[in-house]
Amino acid sequence: AQSVTQLDSQVPVFEEAPVELRCNYSSSVSVYLFWYVQYPNQGLQLLLKYLSGSTLVKGINGFEAEFNKSQTSFHLRKPSVHISDTAEYFCAVSPPYGGATNKLIFGTGTLLAVQP
Amino acid sequence: SQTIHQWPATLVQPVGSPLSLECTVEGTSNPNLYWYRQAAGRGLQLLFYSVGIGQISSEVPQNLSASRPQDRQFILSSKKLLLSDSGFYLCAWSVRRAEAFFGQGTRLTVV
Numbered sequence: 511a512q513s514v515t516q517l518d519s520q521v522p523v524f525e526e527a528p529v530e531l532r533c534n535y536s537s538s539v540s541v542y543l544f545w546y547v548q549y550p551n552q553g554l555q556l557l558l559k560y561l562s563g564s565t566l567v568k569g570i571n572g573f574e575a576e577f578n579k580s581q582t583s584f585h586l587r588k589p590s591v592h593i594s595d596t597a598e599y600f601c602a603v604s605p606p607y608g609g610a611t612n613k614l615i616f617g618t619g620t621l622l623a624v625q626p
Numbered sequence: 627s628q629t630i631h632q633w634p635a636t637l638v639q640p641v642g643s644p645l646s647l648e649c650t651v652e653g654t655s656n657p658n659l660y661w662y663r664q665a666a667g668r669g670l671q672l673l674f675y676s677v678g679i680g681q682i683s684s685e686v687p688q689n690l691s692a693s694r695p696q697d698r699q700f701i702l703s704s705k706k707l708l709l710s711d712s713g714f715y716l717c718a719w720s721v722r723r724a725e726a727f728f729g730q731g732t733r734l735t736v737v
Contacts, residue, residue, distance in 0.1 A: 544725055553632075553716055553728035554670075600669065613660075613685075614726055618669040 512537040512603050516617035524625050525593055531586040531620045533575075533601030543584040544602040544614065545575055554600065560584065571595070596624045628653035632717045632729030639736055645690075645704040647732050649717030652698065657719040659700040660726060661692055664714040676700060712736045 513536045523529045535541060542561050546554040558569025565577040575586045584601060598621050602614040632649045639645060651657050661673040672685045674692035682692050689708050693701045700717060712735050720726040 542725075546728075551714075551731070551733065553730045554718075556725050556727070559725050613672055613675060614670075615672075616670040 512615050514617035516620050518620045520621040522623045526590050528589050533584045535603045541603045545586050546600045548598040591624050593624050630729045636733045642706045647702040649700045651719045660718040661702050662716040707736045
């Protein structure tokens with residue numbers, strides 16, 4: 511079975527500083543990987559995804575993530591954050607096979623708190 | 627383009643009352659549909675998913691049920707709410723094994 515670990519429940523950072531949000535997963539098979547962002551009292555919005563191919567994936571709002579199979583990680587990065595990036599960020603995995611459904615497994619989330 | 631509608635946005639219900647949350651998807655056919663619940667500090671928990679009309683799979687035993695009366699409609703229900711049913715409920719859809727797209731959520735408070 512797959513699982514996702516987001517070790518940092520909260521990451522404070524100053525505006526225009528770089529940030530990395532960590533995500534590690536556990537799986538005995540290849541997986542698809544996703545990062546979602548959630549603003550207060552809203553649904554989740556897809557930031558980026560890794561399905562196959564290049565291990566460095568770029569997403570919306572200047573975010574990128576790198577898939578590292580040997581370290582089973584999919585860390586999210588942004589070189590310069592804005593106040594508007596303050597939100598909850600969720601890493602998720604789903605197995606690429608095993609039926610027609612995509613039963614995403616989520617981490618517990620990381621609150622990115624950008625300070626002026 | 628595809629859109630997903632979820633309502634109501636907020637709901638306050640007394641313990642023991644029934645519940646009905648509705649979710650509809652536009653712009654796609656035969657989507658996979660999901661209900662998630664989000665509790666503070668615990669991420670998102672998959673409650674139900676459906677691959678077609680009338681086909682419902684439950685991920686965890688609970689006080690809730692789901693139904694899919696039409697291809698693009700997914701309903702979350704309860705006959706008698708418990709305090710522990712409070713939370714943020716999210717509907718989502720996907721096509722096969724691609725990424726899931728989420729609605730805006732319903733904040734349910736059981737009092």
